Amino acid sequence: MTAILRRTAATGGLLLSLLLLPAAVAPPTADADAAPTALRWGPCPAPTPNANGTPFPRDPRQRCxxxxxxxxxxxxxxxxxxxxxxxxxxxxxxxxxGDLVVVPGGPGGSGLDYPGEATAFLPPDVLRSYDLIGFDERGVGNSTPVHCDLPAEERAAELNYPFPAPDGSITANLDLARRIADACAAASGPYLADITTADSARDLDRIRAALGVHRISYLGSSYATYLGQVYASLFPTRAEHLVLDSTVAPGGEQQAIGLFSEGTEEAFPALARYLAARDDTLHLGATPEAVRAAYLRLAEELDRAPFGLPDGRTLTGNTLRAVVYASLTKPRYYPLAATVLRMAATRTAPPPGGSPGSGLPSVIPDNFVAAQSAVICGDSAWPRDPAVYAARTAADRQRYPLTAGMSGNVWPCAFWHYRPEEPPVRPNPDGPRNILMLQNRYDASTPYSGARQARSAFGHRAAMVTVDATGHGVDFTDPRIRDPLTAFLLDGRLPA
Incomplete structure (x- = not known):
């Protein structure tokens, strides 16, 4: 969820990227319809790299x-x-x-070229029925970007997950979070306060008005499901169809991050079964229970004695945890987890060219880190007391050993210089029945429990289709997903 959701070939960069009181003013009204602006379509600007260091492929038909x-x-x-x-x-x-706005995960990722990505997974009948609309959200890429000007070492991909030190200490996490908050404030100033999901939803409604239509349709994945929830709540009559794939809990990113450990516990058994079935070559255990024990043991061994890779990088316990957590997003990433776990077990790197780290970016782009932090910290107020995070991390570490306390740990929001200017937007159950939620039962990034909370909060407005599958992001070729999606977008029919 904090990493960009990709539906094409896996890249290791994706796996390693998978991290003043306001004045009292009235919130903007949601009813005022902005005056339409004539849009002039032409060539698109240079693409923006996502968390994995590469942009989405650009469709030659796309105009901007x-x-x-x-x-x-x-x-x-x-x-x-x-x-x-x-x-x-x-x-x-x-x-x-009509127009179908398609938005990828994040926050912080570019969506400008996502329409081309969507042509690869949306059903043909949907593609024939809609123009696909994408955009870079405010603060991202080609939409007046924010920056933090962080040094590369503070944008190391594995730091996107705030795992504590091997002994459970969060001192280093607190120091990094403070440095990021200070650097972002120095580089982008008060503009950071304007980078929120609620304002992106208001931007989306300006796009709708500029397109000259009274209603639009929307498909968002991962974090973008929260943007969809906020749009549906602020502008309940402006969306014809809202499709939410892998739904973030209704409390937004702060609540979603707190559910990462729960999601990992639910998704890990599928990876463990995959590894156990290959015990003759991996030697990590012949049962899922044995694999789980081996993973925990290997992470602890790397905590005590990290392993140096030929490319100069170091395999630590937290690097292993980050790779395993990220591999849970798609079953097709399981082989990478297998490779890294085998490296940890044998303390032997693959041959040159075969290392999971070879050719992969080791840092996340600065704009991604800046925009991600701005949204997460601007959407809701986070506790300022470091003791809160120490207690949360300790409790999470004991309850969910697979993630070692990561879900409870500190983010830059604890030291963010700009407090939210409005409360989080809560789901609005008053409105048309126009929300279709699509959900895998076992999702480490947006767990089932959070999706169920969102479904309940929207009441009669939403229907949810859940498939017995593991991974983050549903399979749109699965008839259990494809058929209700097509019926909804073409005929407005929702499942009972």
């Missing part, structure tokens, strides 16, 4: 435009920022029924 929106919707006269928007038109205009 820009749109000016208020920087601060509470003070519309206080300046504007630029949103960059993309579109791939349907190849069958005679059967076009």
């Amino acid at each position: 435009t820009t749109l000016r929106v208020p920087r601060d919707y509470r003070h519309p006269g206080a300046g504007t920022l630029t949103l960059t928007v993309s579109r791939i038109r349907t190849a069958d205009p005679a059967h076009r029924r």
Whole structure:
């Protein structure tokens, strides 16, 4: 969820990337319809790398435009920022029924080229029926980006997960979180306070108005399901269809991060079964229980004695935990977990060119870190007392040994210089029945329990399809997903 959700070939960069009191003012009204702006479509700007260091592939049919929106919707006269928007038109205009905004996970990832990515997994009938719309959210890529100007060592991919020290101490995590918060404030200043999910939802409604339509359809994955929830709550009549794939809990990113450990416990057995079935070559255990014990033992051994790789990087206990956690996002990533676990067990690196670290980015782009931090810290207020995180980490570490306390640990939000200017947007159950939720039962990043909370919070407005599958992001080729999705987007029919 904090890493960009990809649906094409796996990359190791993805796996390693998988980290002032406000004045009292009235919130912006959700009913005022912005005056339409004529959009001029043309060539797209240079693509923006995602967390794995590479952008989404660009579809040659894609065209782009820009749109000016208020920087601060509470003070519309206080300046504007630029949103960059993309579109791939349907190849069958005679059967076009509207615009479908497609948004990837994150937060912090570029969505400008996501329409091209979506053409690879959406059903053909859907592609014939909709123009696909993408955009870089405020603060990201080509939409007036934020920066933190962090040194590379503070953007190391494994640090995106705040695992504590081997002894459970969070001193180093607190120091890093404080440095990130200070650096972001120095580089981007008060603009950080304007990078929130609620304001991105208001931007989305400006895009709708600029397209000249009264209602739009929306498909969001991972973090973008929270953006969809907020849009559905602020503008309940402006969305024709809302599809949420792998739904974030209704409390947003802060609540979702707290569920990572629970999700890991639910998703790990599938990986353990995969590894146990290959015990003749991996020698990690012939049963899922034995594999779990081996993983915990190997992580502790690496905590005590890290292993140096030929490329100069070091395999630590927390690196192993980060790789295993990230591998749970897709079963097709299990072989990487197998390779790294075997390395840990034998303390032997694969041959040159075969190392999981070879050719992979070791740092996350600065803009991704900056935008991700701004959204997570701007959406809700986090505790400021370090003792809170020490207690949470200790409790999480004891209850969920697979993640060693990561879910309870500190983020830069504890030291963020700008407090949220409005409370989190809660799900609005008053509105049309227009939300379809698609969910894998075993998801480490957006666990089933959080999705169920969101479904319940929206009441009659939402229906949820759950499949007995493991991984983050549903399989749109699965008939159990494809058929209800197509029925909803083409005919407005939701499951009972």
